[in-house]
Amino acid sequence: MILEQHYTKCLAQGAYYIASAGEAVIIDPLREVQQYIDRAAQDKVTIKYVFLTHFHADFVSGHVDLADKTGATIVLGPNAETSYAFAKAKHGQVFQVGAVTFTLLHTPGHTMESSCYLLKDEEGKEKAIFTGDTLFIGDVGRPDLAAKSDLSTEDLAGHLYDSLHHQIMPLPDDIIVYPAHGAGSxxxxxxxxETYDSLGNQKKTNYALATDLSKEDFIKELTTGIAPPPAYFPKNVWMNKGVNSSIDEIISRGNTAMNAQSFKALVDDGDYLVLDVRTPQEYTAASIPGSWFIGLDGQFAPWVGALIENIDQKIIFIAPHGREEETVTRLARVGYDNALGYLDGGIEAWKNAGFETQQTENVTAQNFIDGLANGSVVNPIDARKPGEYNSAHVDGVPLHSLDQIHSELSTLDHSKRYHVYCGGGYRSVIFASIAAAHGIHDVVNVEGGFGAIKKTNLGTQKIVETSSCSI
Incomplete structure (x- = not known):
């Protein structure tokens, strides 16, 4: 038997490839499916099933494409309804794959169709469980993504408690838990x-599996302090229930080179979002006025989904040379299928054509702290998440979280100068770029963010720290 976790860090997502005796199964595949087809060809096995643990909200799965290309059967748990052909499995149903078996365990709570797949090896020993968003390492799935008029968040949390206690916790301690997501999701x-662990260790360390946690306390814990889900989540769920454009078609359309003149015509059109996916340093040195920075070398797809409110937005982009197709692919992973081309030759081609660029001012963390002390920095902004801010922040610096920038911008004055920092200098450049696109042009980026600030000579400035962090 071969068992591989295919983990995609920028999505904090785990897909799985399991092969045995000439057959294979893929669990929760990414949208670009050729990697699984190639892996199966390498092992000379046939992909028999595509197992989905549930309808994912944070990425678009490639299950339909994979089934079309391989003849595999898509499997989902009870309560699932789709516009494509699939096998609706019952709780306890067994699927033979080569010499191993998978048993579907219906575990509603995160969503009502959520299911786990219990793997037994060639000797019939329980080896692993693929838990989707039912059970993470150190946590469980949020219960607020599938609420209907007849199912509240509290109702779903109660279902999740029952699923964990009746289906997961009775299993042997030595089986390995393989979830759909890790930190950052x-x-x-x-x-x-960590992206996997033994169930026994999770019983010891995961708060949600504590035997002394009552159902009432579990529901209270799970429904308290949940940040609002990104706006694109419902659209991704809807896409995962339907048949979408082929990833091959999306890449062919989006991976189209445009000269500077053609690119500028679309910039001037006003219907296109210009997305700059280079590094923060490259963006701040020179960028196209009105463009948004969301760099590939960060949590690219989740920030795209959190910040670009219209998932059907037409996008043109500037990318590092050789990473154009990667950009289109990673946009499509979260359902942004309308990438329509990139600037051939990048920002240099733009400048050589005589078109205007904008710069974003940078300051060192020490200059920022000194400016707070001498009064030259008067409008500082912390752009991190509330949990980070509550854990530790510079005394007197207000929170304007990047997650809420579209509402936060209305509280800022277009005539003032702002200094913004995040954790390490990635999110602050995103913040500055979106602010500039909305007419707030005098935003200065603090290089290295809070991580660099903590290493400065603070002088009279203080870091406020708390012992607990609200998420």
Missing amino acids: ACGKSMSK
Whole structure:
């Protein structure tokens, strides 16, 4: 038997490839499916099933494309309804794959169709469980993404408690838990950076599996302090229930080179969002006026989904040379299928054509702290998440979280100068770019963010720290 976790860090997402005796199964595949087809060809096995743990909200799965290209059967748990053909499995139903078996365990709570897949090896020993968003390492799935008029968030949390206690916790301690997500995903509150663990260790360390946690307390814990889900989540759920454009078609359309003149015509059109996916340093040195920075070398797809409110937005982009197709692919992973081309030759081609650029001013963390002390920095902004801010922040610096920038911008004065920092200098450049696109042009980026600030000579400035962090 071969068992591989295919983990995508920018999505904090785990897909799985399991092969045995000439057959294979893929669990929760990404949208670009050729990687699984190639892996199966390498092992000379046939992909028999595509298992979905549930309808994901944070990415668009490639299950339909994969089934079309391989003849595999898509499997979902009870309560699932789709516009494509699939096998609706019952709780306890067994699927043979080569010499191993998978048993579907219906575990409603995160969503009502949520299911886990219990793997037994060639000897019939329980080896692993693929838990989707039912059970993470250190956490469980949020219960507020599938609420209907007849199911409240509290109702779903209660279902999740029952699923964990009746279906997961009775299993042997030595089986390995393989979840769909890890730290960085918005599908839970406080996931571990580890991407798998033994169930026994999770019983000891995961608050949600504590035997002394009552159902009432579990519901209260799970429904308290949940940050609002990104706006694109419902659209991704809807897409995962339907048949979408082929990833091959999306890449062919989006991976189109445009000269500077053609690119500028679309910039001037006003219907296109110009997305700059280079590094923060490259963006601040020179960028196209009105463009948004969301760099590839960060939590790219989740920030795209959180900040670009219209998932059907037409996008043109500037990318590092050789990473154009990657940009289109990673946009499509979260359902942004309308990338329509990139600037051939990048910002240099734009400048050589004589078109205007904008610069974003940078200051060092020490200059920022000194400016707070001498009064030259008077409008500082902390752009991190509330949990980070509540854990530790510079005394007197207000929070204007990047997550809420579209409402936060209305509180800022177009005539004032602002200094913005985040954790390490990535999100602050995003903040400055979106602010500039909305007419707030005098925003200065603090290089290195809070991480660099903590290493400065603070002088009279103080870091306020708390012992607990609200998520």
